[in-house]
Amino acid sequence: MSSDWLGKDFYAVLGVPKGASVDDVRKAYRKLARDNHPDARPDDPRAEEKFKQISEAYSVLSSPAKRKEYDEQRTLFGSGAGAGYRFTGGAPGAGFDISDLLGGIFSGGTRTRAGSSQPRRGADVETEARISFDQAVDGVTVPLRTTSDAACRDCRGTGARAGTVPRVCPECEGSGMQTSASGGLFAMTEPCRVCRGRGMVVDDACPTCHGSGRGSSSSTMQVRIPAGVRDGQRIRLRGRGASGERGGPAGDLYVTVHVNPHRLFGRSGDHLTVRVPVTLDEAALGSTISVPTLDGRSVALKIPPGTPTGRTFRARGKGSIRRDGTRGDLLVTVEVQVPDELTDEARAAMEAYRTARGTADPRSTLFEPQG
Known part of the structure; x- marks a missing residue:
């Protein structure tokens, strides 16, 4: 039974009652076919669909x-029931149609259905690529094996020895599936046991693939x-995965990219990050410093007086490439370095600074009561 029957009222289409005789059906058809034939209504774009x-x-x-069969289906499910009852789930392309369930309900014995011998999409392939930080920022073409x-190269996917061909399975008549019913309401559909769901029987198996028609293939691609x-x-490359079966499309290739860390730079979205040390006097008095960029050049960055450690400055257009071709920014975070050792002259200068600073305590607000 076709799945298209489930949502259609054929009696309404022909304008006849359910108990109409075959002659009444034939008369109604002839009249409607004559009136709605596309040649008789060349200006009506809906005529062809109506005629179908x-x-x-x-x-x-x-x-x-x-x-x-049609009447029994309508009695069981009601007029129009089943329309739109199509469920999908699991792997891409693996669908469940309610007609698969109803296919053998109304007929006893064994019934076959098509599907397994149809073209099948190839499997997806997973691989990995490791690249440098610079390559991740600028893009790169890498060879991947x-x-x-x-499909087996010797038998070209047929599973049969060279010079022979498979024959159509006599049990399932090439469908690859069988629906067994014991006269009850429900039936079970399963792969044909004779051909194991392939729809074809191999009498003389290929010695390379032992009749499976499949093998492994290694290739290097850019x-x-x-x-x-x-x-x-994870990057998806359509059609670069395993080849399909029986003329089906190839699967996809998924590449998981691993990026080696850089000794100086990091990433924050479309921006690059770098931490730059500054001296105590540069932070206190202000200065203009040179900051390295990923392309090996440098950019001048002005540090204003009184800059604390951890403050971040932005060098525009020096970051990672965006999808639209523009670049993000370079985020420069300064770290004020405190000397481990002081010369006598430097120590005297720091002592003089402490005296000049007075008794102001920068931590005094930490001990204020909470309001």
Whole structure:
């Protein structure tokens, strides 16, 4: 039974009651087909679709077997029931159609259905790439060697020895599936036990793949890692995975990128970060310092007087490349260095500074009562 039947009222399409005879169905069809034939209504864009609906309704209601099956389905589920009942889940492309459940309900014995012998999408392939920090910022093309499932090269995926061909499975008639029913309401659909769901039987198996039609394939490909990629980011390359079966499309290649850390620079979104030491006098009195950039050049950065450790300055346009081609910024965080040892002259200068500073305590606010 076609899944398209579930949401259609063929009696309404032909304009006949449920108990209409085959002659009544035939008369209604002939009249509607004549009036709605595309050649008779060349200016009506809906004529062709209407004609298809009429023809489909007639093909079901004029056949006693199809009509009985259709009527039983409508009685069980109600008029129009089942329309839109299509569920999907799990792996991409793996769907559940309610017609799969209903396919063998109304007929006893064993029934076959199509599906398993249809083209099948290839599996996705996972791999990893390790690149430098600079390459992650600017983008790079790297060679990647992958191993994936593929059609056997000797039999070209047929599973049969060279010079022979598989034959259609006589049990499932090439569908690869069987629906077994014991005369009850429900049935069970499973892969054909004779061909194991392939729809074809191999009498003389390929000695390389032992009849499976599959093998492993290793290849090296050039993969472009985009600029601005982050450590741990997963990149998807469509159609670069394992080849499909029976003419199906190839799967996808997923590349997890690992970025080696840089000795100076870090990342914060689209921005680069760097920590730069400044001397005590530079922080207190102010200065202009040179800050390195990732491209090996330097940028001048003005440090205003009274700059504390931890303050961050921004060098615009010196960061990572964004998707639109623009660059982020370089975020420069200063660290005020306190000398471990002082010369006699430096110590005297610091003593003089302490005397000049007076008795002001920068920690006094820490001990104020909370309001």
